[in-house]
Amino acid sequence: MTTSQANNPLGPGYDGVPGKELRFRDVFRDTLRAEMIRDEDVFLMGEDISGGFDKDTKEPLDAWGGPFAATKGLVQEFGPERIRDAPISEAGFVGAAIGSALTGLRPVVDLMYFDFVTVAFDQLLSNAAKSRYMFGGQTRVPLTLFARSGAGTGHAAQHSESFYSMLAHIPGLKVVVPSDPYSVKGLLAAAIRDDDPVFLVNDKKLINLTGFVPDEDYVIELGKGRYLRRGTDVTLVGMSYTSIACQKAADQLAEIGIDAEVIDMMSLSPFDEDILIESVAKTHNVVIVDEDTPRASMASEFAAVIADKAFDHLDAPVKRVTAPHSPVPYNRDLEIAYMPQPEDVVRTVRKLLGHE
Amino acid sequence: MDISKEKLEWMYTTMYRIRRFEETMLEQTFKGNSMGVTHPSDGQEAPPTGICAHLTEKDWIGSTHRGHGHCIAKGLDTSAMMAEIMGKATGQCGGKGGSMHIADFSKGMLGANAIVGASIPLAVGAALTAKYKGIENESVGVSFFGDGASSQGVLHESMNLASVWKLPVIFACENNGYAEATPAWYAVSASDIASRAEGYGMPGVVVDGMDVFAVYDAAGEAIARARAGEGPTFLELKTYRYHGHFHADDPKKYRKPEEEQFYLDKDPIKHFEATVTKQKLMSAKQLKAIRDAVEQEMLDAVEFGMNSPMPDASALYDDVYINYSNPIQGLR
Ligand SMILES: Cc1ncc(C[n+]2csc(CCOP(=O)(O)OP(=O)(O)O)c2C)c(N)n1
Ligand SMILES: [Mg+2]
Numbered sequence: 238m239t240t241s242q243a244n245n246p247l248g249p250g251y252d253g254v255p256g257k258e259l260r261f262r263d264v265f266r267d268t269l270r271a272e273m274i275r276d277e278d279v280f281l282m283g284e285d286i287s288g289g290f291d292k293d294t295k296e297p298l299d300a301w302g303g304p305f306a307a308t309k310g311l312v313q314e315f316g317p318e319r320i321r322d323a324p325i326s327e328a329g330f331v332g333a334a335i336g337s338a339l340t341g342l343r344p345v346v347d348l349m350y351f352d353f354v355t356v357a358f359d360q361l362l363s364n365a366a367k368s369r370y371m372f373g374g375q376t377r378v379p380l381t382l383f384a385r386s387g388a389g390t391g392h393a394a395q396h397s398e399s400f401y402s403m404l405a406h407i408p409g410l411k412v413v414v415p416s417d418p419y420s421v422k423g424l425l426a427a428a429i430r431d432d433d434p435v436f437l438v439n440d441k442k443l444i445n446l447t448g449f450v451p452d453e454d455y456v457i458e459l460g461k462g463r464y465l466r467r468g469t470d471v472t473l474v475g476m477s478y479t480s481i482a483c484q485k486a487a488d489q490l491a492e493i494g495i496d497a498e499v500i501d502m503m504s505l506s507p508f509d510e511d512i513l514i515e516s517v518a519k520t521h522n523v524v525i526v527d528e529d530t531p532r533a534s535m536a537s538e539f540a541a542v543i544a545d546k547a548f549d550h551l552d553a554p555v556k557r558v559t560a561p562h563s564p565v566p567y568n569r570d571l572e573i574a575y576m577p578q579p580e581d582v583v584r585t586v587r588k589l590l591g592h593e
Numbered sequence: 594m595d596i597s598k599e600k601l602e603w604m605y606t607t608m609y610r611i612r613r614f615e616e617t618m619l620e621q622t623f624k625g626n627s628m629g630v631t632h633p634s635d636g637q638e639a640p641p642t643g644i645c646a647h648l649t650e651k652d653w654i655g656s657t658h659r660g661h662g663h664c665i666a667k668g669l670d671t672s673a674m675m676a677e678i679m680g681k682a683t684g685q686c687g688g689k690g691g692s693m694h695i696a697d698f699s700k701g702m703l704g705a706n707a708i709v710g711a712s713i714p715l716a717v718g719a720a721l722t723a724k725y726k727g728i729e730n731e732s733v734g735v736s737f738f739g740d741g742a743s744s745q746g747v748l749h750e751s752m753n754l755a756s757v758w759k760l761p762v763i764f765a766c767e768n769n770g771y772a773e774a775t776p777a778w779y780a781v782s783a784s785d786i787a788s789r790a791e792g793y794g795m796p797g798v799v800v801d802g803m804d805v806f807a808v809y810d811a812a813g814e815a816i817a818r819a820r821a822g823e824g825p826t827f828l829e830l831k832t833y834r835y836h837g838h839f840h841a842d843d844p845k846k847y848r849k850p851e852e853e854q855f856y857l858d859k860d861p862i863k864h865f866e867a868t869v870t871k872q873k874l875m876s877a878k879q880l881k882a883i884r885d886a887v888e889q890e891m892l893d894a895v896e897f898g899m900n901s902p903m904p905d906a907s908a909l910y911d912d913v914y915i916n917y918s919n920p921i922q923g924l925r
Binding site: 284285287288289290292298300301322324325326327328329352353355356390391392393394395396561562563564566567568569570571574575 | 627628629630677680681686688689690691693694706707708709710741742744745746771772773774775776778779780781842846847849852903904906908909910913
């Protein structure tokens with residue numbers, strides 16, 4: 238790997254790969270589609286993914302293209318058996334998805350807003366995550382779930398959570414968080430092909446962003462992070478949308494002569510300990526940026542691993558930039574203050590490096 | 594009709610207030626003065642009005658993401674509601690809740706709730722409090738929810754609980770035919786949701802939810818039963834939302850014009866006007882005076898919201914806990 242400073246989604250050193258600039262939500266849909274073509278056992282369920290039905294013909298209307306337009310056009314192509322519109326019964330249909338996974342199918346569940354995972358939490362924790370272990374390895378649960386997290390859209394306390402740490406806490410469940418069109422393609426494909434239950438959480442703020450996506454079919458190995466930028470003075474650790482905040486912060490830091498390295502974790506469980514240690518061994522300073530609330534969070538977990546395994550490399554304490562320990566407020570100014578902003582990261586780095 | 598003159602005036606004021614609040618709120622949303630997503634309930638004025646006509650501030654209601662009508666019928670202040678939607682410090686929840694989370698505990702309003710089905714057991718709990726304290730005759734719980742929410746397990750658990758414990762609660766299912774774009778005929782296995790009540794040992798009544806008098810009568814019976822200690826009732830109010838699921842949704846993508854027209858022809862406000870003028874219970878002049886007063890109230894609400902200050906930056910950290918005044922601020 239070279240030490241280029243470019244913000245390349247493939248990481249520094251991967252120039253000249255054939256591909257194009259695409260929108261996150263289109264890549265999401267195209268990846269679902271490709272996986273459904275690839276494997277007939279893959280099917281989708283979720284509320285409103287058929288977007289209503291004509292009263293007379295009973296044909297699906299696809300009025301919304303599914304929540305966040307993630308499934309646009311799929312019901313016309315695959316039909317309502319494989320694009321299975323579900324009543325508002327999260328506990329029931331997530332449980333049914335697990336049951337179908339235990340018996341040979343590969344269900345993919347759209348949970349719409351991440352907050353709604355709590356309605357189905359018992360099924361996820363007690364059945365999806367534990368079946369293989371408690372039944373002595375007899376079975377597998379090739380289930381994929383996805384949902385949208387994050388504040389910033391005026392949806393207030395019950396539609397804006399980022400508590401993916403609650404999922405990462407569960408042994409048996411894998412958790413991935415794409416941060417751009419490149420990573421959503423590789424992570425969603427990997428999640429669907431994986432034989433364990435995988436939850437993909439995508440921040441709402443990513444949905445309309447565009448980015449470079451290679452043409453080829455690829456998967457991103459679950460549990461691996463990537464470098465978005467190489468630098469020598471400080472490591473900025475991002476996940477989901479905060480990887481974008483970290484890149485913006487790195488640009489601002491460069492203007493004042495601070496050379497930041499940016500890591501995008503991509504997977505939260507399992508996660509890439511090696512990339513954290515490797516980077517900190519070089520920069521000796523680290524700031525972890527997370528939109529989740531700080532107690533028992535991924536930021537805290539990454540900090541613990543660094544303190545445990547890279548302590549001797551550190552020149553300064555590990556810093557975290559996170560949301561406050563509070564629900565998400567409605568008012569826009571408060572909501573902006575709630576989310577870690579690039580300026581918050583810059584301020585923290587300057588303080589950390591005594592650059593004030 | 595044995596509805597008092599005052600009650601009729603209240604009903605008309607309430608329905609017209611809901612209608613105009615939703616229209617005004619949408620206008621403000623499109624002007625960019627709302628800070629978030631809003632779910633209008635115009636067309637659905639009759640259920641909250643006909644039910645809350647029997648309630649006092651000691652009774653409790655639970656509500657949904659489409660909660661403005663419930664709030665207004667329970668007597669919440671429209672200026673404080675408008676200011677809340679505008680995210681202002683003077684809003685009903687200090688600008689921290691928004692359209693989907695308006696509550697007023699002083700008025701017996703347990704809060705609008707954005708998790709579908711989540712407020713249903715809260716109304717059951719309020720009824721439990723009443724029974725516990727022996728005040729069922731003056732405090733019942735009413736849970737408002739939609740056809741979509743009727744598929745949530747928590748409704749079924751709540752109905753069974755309320756019946757087993759014989760609680761003074763009314764399950765008020767506003768069946769507007771749709772959950773987002775999904776029609777009830779697709780997502781709900783029963784053609785009348787009220788038929789499910791039988792399985793839980795309570796009366797289930799199908800009501801024309803576009804006719805406030807029909808709602809008033811059915812609710813009157815259900816609430817009298819609850820106050821008399823006879824337990825829960827399920828009301829299914831067949832109604833219609835005139836606008837889309839949320840402010841930016843175009844319902845024409847999934848609803849037929851004939852269907853929309855069918856309900857527009859049954860408009861609850863026009864139906865009320867026609868009924869009371871025909872029966873000479875209220876004059877056209879009286880009705881107009883009420884409308885004029887509501888129009889002024891809406892102008893005042895918008896002005897109040899627009900002129901109100903933003904919440905203090907410190908509000909972000911307030912009220913996470915009661916007795917822990919320094920919760921963890923964002924780590925920076
Ligand atoms: C647990 C949960 N699942 C899904 C949603 C997304 N959602 C919000 S409103 C809605 C439809 C609700 O339909 P209904 O209960 O009929 O109420 P209506 O919108 O018609 O008033 C859905 C699916 C949610 N808010 N909460
Ligand atoms: Mg509905």
